[in-house]
Structures are given as C-alpha cells and as structure tokens.
Amino acid sequence: MLLVGTSETKRGHAIGIMQLYSMENKVSQVLPGHAGAFAKMNPPGRTGEAQVLVFAGSNGEGQPIQLFGMEVPEVGCVFHLQPKAIAFATEAQNDFPVAMNVSPGDDIAYMITKMGYLFLFDAHSGKMVYRACVMQDTPFVTCLDSKSKGVLGITRRGQLLNFAINRTKLVPYVLNTLHDPQLALALASRMDLPGAEELFVPEFSRLVSVNDVQSAARLAASSPQGVLRSPQTIEIFKKMPDQLNQPQPILQYFSILLEKGTLNKLESIELVRCVLRQGRSSMLKQWLLEDKLDYSEELGDAVAKFNPMLALPVYLRAAVPEKVIHSFVQSLSKQSGLQDPRPLIHLCDRYDFVDELTQYLYSNNLLNSID
Incomplete structure (x- = not known):
C-alpha cells in the first residue's frame, strides 16, 4: 500500500512524502516522493519477476526518479535503481509529479506533473525517453490502458486524456533525437519494436567474435521480430567452439529460446535432432508436455528416425x-x-x-x- 501527501516549504516549494506499508509484514517506511506505482518487471540477472516500486518526487534537494525491489533479491541479482534527476523544462522548474503509472511488459513509466507535462522513462535504466507539455490542467485521476499499454486520465475540468507510445516510431526517435543506441537496443529488445535491426546484427557479430555465447544467444533470442532467429544464426552457433564445462553453444542458444517461449519450425527440428543424437529423449518428452515446439511433419520425421512411438504425438499435433x-x-x-x-x-x-x-x-x- 502506498499513501502520498504533499506539504509546502517556507519558500513555496512542494515537498512530497510517501508512506509505504506492507500488509504482510505490518510495517511501514517513509519515502520522499510525490507519486509512485507498483510494477512487476524482469530485470537483467533475474530468472523471475520482481515486484518493484517506481516513484518520483522531491527530497528537498532535487526531483529524482527511483526504483527499488519490494522483495529480498536473489543472490547477486541487483535491481535497485539509483536516483536519477528529472529534467524538468526550463519554464517549469517548480513543477512536481502528481501521477505515475508503469506499463506492464513494456516497463515504461508514465509520469504526469501538476503543470501538465508528460514524461516517459525507461524503468530499467531511469533514462528519460520523452517529455512534452500535453495539457493546461492538472490530472485528477489516471490509470493504465490495457489495450494500448498507455495511460488514461481525467483532468479537474473533466477532460479525458489518452496517452500511448507509437510503437513504430519509438526506436527511430531514440536513435535520431536522443542519440542513445544503447537505450534503443534495450527498448527494441524488450518491447519487440522495429527500427533497430542495424544495431542488432553488428552487436551480435561482435559477441560471436569474442566467443561470448551467453550474451550472443540472449541478444539473438530477444531480437525484435525475430530478426536474428534465422537459419544463419543456428549455423553460427553450431560452428562456435565448445566452452569448458558448458553445454554446446547451439544448446545454450536453444535453452535461452525455450526460456522465452515456443521455438519456431526450424529451431524445433534442429534442437530435436541434436538431443536425440545424444540419446536424450527424456528432454523431448518434457518439451512435448510443455508445448514448447512447433509441430510439423518434418519434425515428426526427425523424431521417427530415432523413436517412431515418440513421433506419434508430433504427427498428431501436426495433423x-x-x-x-x-x-x-x-x-x-x-x-x-x-x-x-x-x-x-x-x-x-x-x-x-x-x-x-x-x-x-x-x-x-x-x-x-x-x-
């Protein structure tokens, strides 16, 4: 639970105070801030979701945006975001946040201020993605829009607002206006956005050249629109040298793909051939139970060469x-x-x-x- 209050200093500056209360542990914590929102994210280094609080406001010395986890992190998995100053417009230096929402999956924080400015932040890095004055009034209430992954709001005068990202233009905007290729790469990967293809290919080639199998595999697996999930990528991992005490590079790649979801037709066939040649049919049975493969006649044929009965459910699902x-x-x-x-x-x-x-x-x- 999060309660927010605002007071005014002798100089007329607004100071925000938030009380964070744990219903489970029956304890509270006071935080400096004007607006905050809970969110579930998948920070780098963690295998599962993390419950976090994203909040922004004043501590008397500035207007930072912050993020910290609401649970005990796994060993070695840090997802606390150091405070980052909010770049308010020159003509709005006395402005302060009044609403915060975090888009699930996209992990974009939408912050609206008293003077009608809309800010968008990357919740993983705290970097500002966008800022614009979008209204002349103060919003009375805001909430997430599940359809657009944006924000709905109503001002004190009853005006209905709807803000959402133009997903086809975000990455080009970050590249050409913000000049931040690292942020563009992160957003394109996480949000499956077009426009960063020219960044993924050279970065993938660089990682392969230094034999960084895990990083190359994760980059390929998260490439937007599957730009790197190609036959050429599979061949590259097949040819990469084995690492000491590590699975074959191609198996590391497929393992990361399986973490993310279902394999495509070619990936399914290549993986099944690889594990069956090693006599690991139990792994195939598990993937069939988890529905992780793309079922096709070709996949059934690949399985049938090793185990006709195991090919039966593949042919069934492939009709x-x-x-x-x-x-x-x-x-x-x-x-x-x-x-x-x-x-x-x-x-x-x-x-x-x-x-x-x-x-x-x-x-x-x-x-x-x-x-």
Whole structure:
C-alpha cells in the first residue's frame, strides 16, 4: 500500500512524502516522493519477476526518479535503481509529479506533473525517453490502458486524456533525437519494436567474435521480430567452439529460446535432432508436455528416425494422420501384421482418422489384421 501527501516549504516549494506499508509484514517506511506505482518487471540477472516500486518526487534537494525491489533479491541479482534527476523544462522548474503509472511488459513509466507535462522513462535504466507539455490542467485521476499499454486520465475540468507510445516510431526517435543506441537496443529488445535491426546484427557479430555465447544467444533470442532467429544464426552457433564445462553453444542458444517461449519450425527440428543424437529423449518428452515446439511433419520425421512411438504425438499435433498410423504400426507390429489392432483402432477413432486407417491397411495389405 502506498499513501502520498504533499506539504509546502517556507519558500513555496512542494515537498512530497510517501508512506509505504506492507500488509504482510505490518510495517511501514517513509519515502520522499510525490507519486509512485507498483510494477512487476524482469530485470537483467533475474530468472523471475520482481515486484518493484517506481516513484518520483522531491527530497528537498532535487526531483529524482527511483526504483527499488519490494522483495529480498536473489543472490547477486541487483535491481535497485539509483536516483536519477528529472529534467524538468526550463519554464517549469517548480513543477512536481502528481501521477505515475508503469506499463506492464513494456516497463515504461508514465509520469504526469501538476503543470501538465508528460514524461516517459525507461524503468530499467531511469533514462528519460520523452517529455512534452500535453495539457493546461492538472490530472485528477489516471490509470493504465490495457489495450494500448498507455495511460488514461481525467483532468479537474473533466477532460479525458489518452496517452500511448507509437510503437513504430519509438526506436527511430531514440536513435535520431536522443542519440542513445544503447537505450534503443534495450527498448527494441524488450518491447519487440522495429527500427533497430542495424544495431542488432553488428552487436551480435561482435559477441560471436569474442566467443561470448551467453550474451550472443540472449541478444539473438530477444531480437525484435525475430530478426536474428534465422537459419544463419543456428549455423553460427553450431560452428562456435565448445566452452569448458558448458553445454554446446547451439544448446545454450536453444535453452535461452525455450526460456522465452515456443521455438519456431526450424529451431524445433534442429534442437530435436541434436538431443536425440545424444540419446536424450527424456528432454523431448518434457518439451512435448510443455508445448514448447512447433509441430510439423518434418519434425515428426526427425523424431521417427530415432523413436517412431515418440513421433506419434508430433504427427498428431501436426495433423498428419497417415504418419500417425504408420508410426503406430511401426511400433506395435511385426512383419506379418499387427498383434493387437485394437489400440490403433481406438486411436484413429478418437482423432477421426478411420478413413486414413482403412486406406493405410488396404495399401499395405494389412486388412487381415482387423479380422
């Protein structure tokens, strides 16, 4: 819980005081600030989400924006953001924040001030992304807009406001106006934005040249629109030299991709071939359970070379009924025919493959198997 109050100094400056209260631990902490918002983020170095408080205001000596975690961090994982001064406009030096919202996933902090200025900050670095005077009135209430990932607000005069990022123009703006390629790279990666392709390719090449497998893999995995998730990238990791006491570079790359979500068709095939050649079929079973692969006939073919029965669920999900039947027959039949056709019949009936089963049995002279 966060309570905010404002007082005035003898010189007429507004001072913000916030009380942060933990409902779980029944303790409170006083913080200097005018506005704050809770958010869940994935700071670098952590394997899971972190609950954080982003707040801004005055401590009597300036107007900083700050971030700190609301939980005990993992060992070695620091996500506390040192206070960074807010660059108020020259004509608004006595201005102060009155509203703060953090867009989930994007991790962009939207801050609105008493004099009607809108600020956008990168919550990971505290860098200011944008500033503009957008209203002549003070907002009465604000909230996140789940559809646009922006902010909705109402002023004291009843004016409805809606602010959101133009996602196609943010990265070019950061590059050409703010001249901050590092910030552009971070935003493009986190928000999956276009416009930074020319930054990712040379940075990836640099990391590969120094054999920094983990950094190169994370950069490729997080590249916007999957610009680096290509056949060429897979070949590059295949050719990188092995590291002492570390998995093969290609497996490190696929491992990071799996952390982020589902593999595409080519990645699925390459990974499955790699682990099955090493006899690690248990890993494939786990990925099938977690639905981490792109199911295709080609993936089923790659699995079938090592384990026809394991290929069966792949063919099922890829909707290749003929090969579902073939894999089943390969696994449970002898040269003379099926020992017990009932499991196959039940399977085909369940998935509406009866016509395909009949055609397969007829073409392979196995109709006598179901007499």
